[in-house]
Amino acid sequence: MxxxxxxxxxxxxxxxxxxxxxxxxxxxxxxxxxxxxxxxxxxxxxxxxxxxxxxxxxxxxxxxxxxxxxxxxxxxxxxxxxxxxLNDIRSASKSVTAMLVGAAIAKGLIPSVQAPLYAFFPDIHPANPDPRKQAFTLEDLLTMSSLWECDDENQFSSGNEERMYVTERWLDFALGLPIKGFAPWMTKPKDSPHGRSFSYCTAGAFVAGAVVERAAKKPLSVFAAEVLEKPLGIVSVKWNTSPEGIGMGGGGTRYRxxxxxxxxxxxxxxxxxQDTQVLPKAWVDAMLTPHAQxxxxxxxxxxxxxxxxxxxxxxxxxxxxxxxxxxxxxxxxxxxxxxxxxxxxxxxxxxxxxxxxxxxxxxxxxxx
CATH class of the missing domain: 3.40.710.10 (DD-peptidase/beta-lactamase superfamily)
Structure with a gap:
């Protein structure tokens, strides 16, 4: 025993x-x-x-x-x-949104990454109007380097994503963010590598998805299926939407x-x-080029x-x-x-x- x-x-x-x-x-x-x-x-x-x-x-x-x-x-x-x-990939969804921006540009729905951001939303009159916002471009969002006071890594930031999630209208929230200031310990754009001051901002990625919706005149999930998922043979996916029904280009998409x-x-x-050119090579090259540190x-x-x-x-x-x-x-x-x-x-x-x-x-x- x-x-x-x-x-x-x-x-x-x-x-x-x-x-x-x-x-x-x-x-x-x-x-x-x-x-x-x-x-x-x-x-x-x-x-x-x-x-x-x-x-x-x-x-x-x-x-x-x-x-x-x-x-x-x-x-x-x-x-x-x-x-x-269906894996909830959270912010990895942002990279998918970048692909959709490229597809919209390729189709002529968006002129270029230099397109003025606020011009896509003439019907919205957000808080904190500032003439400097008229210079914001789509590229500012894609590179996380807009001048919005938006930093998900700072719980005190006006644009922290958790603050957006508890509002009823996410788009108004994001477009109404104030211009950020630069504390003495922060690096200003002119002193930053690539001339851009990086600040991780999910609200900006959400707005980039909203730009694609406005340009394509259809839900982000529908556009994604047409230009990206179906050409890849992806048939099972889940996209989230904001409370006002805008596709969530900033996170939470689910894929196998x-x-x-x-x-x-x-x-x-x-x-x-395989035999299908899904996105222009020039766009993929631009996506995979350092634009900010x-x-x-x-x-x-x-x-x-x-x-x-x-x-x-x-x-x-x-x-x-x-x-x-x-x-x-x-x-x-x-x-x-x-x-x-x-x-x-x-x-x-x-x-x-x-x-x-x-x-x-x-x-x-x-x-x-």
Missing amino acids: RFAIAAFAACLALPALAGTYHPPEKRADGWAVADAAHLGWHTDVLAGLEDRIADGTYKKITSVVVVDHGRIVYEHYFNDGNPEL SRDLAKLGQMVANGGRW ARDDADYGYFWWRFQFPIHGVDTPVWAMSGNGGNYVFVLPERQLVAVVTSKAYNQSYAHPQSQGILRDIVLKALP
């Missing part, structure tokens, strides 16, 4: 079985799949992700999908995640993991998905982040759609690499570091 108990205790102390790599399953969704081992990937490193999920190193991760040159080479779901789950990978692959391929370690394009990660010992730019909870679509166009990480670690301080850690310590280290 004592021997049996001791043996049982010893079994409990044994380490969990190591994760084993399995090639992704072929499905009727337009994706090609491939065995990463045949392409030279270090599949033992990829499979190690499952061990780190199991031992709690990475928490609340729901899926990881990796694409190499248009072929899914790794796909795994965790913590009740599954291929049909493989469909997020399609968005990333299309961008990695210069706006092309977001932080000391990150630049910002048009609602896209640019980070630096080591690949075989060399710091390499990586573009990303990024949302609360650690939801990411990482894109490396030069290597035709896309990595999707979905997570429900909303409002957790570890969320973004751990998702970036999955890219750095698993995906990039497993590269051939």
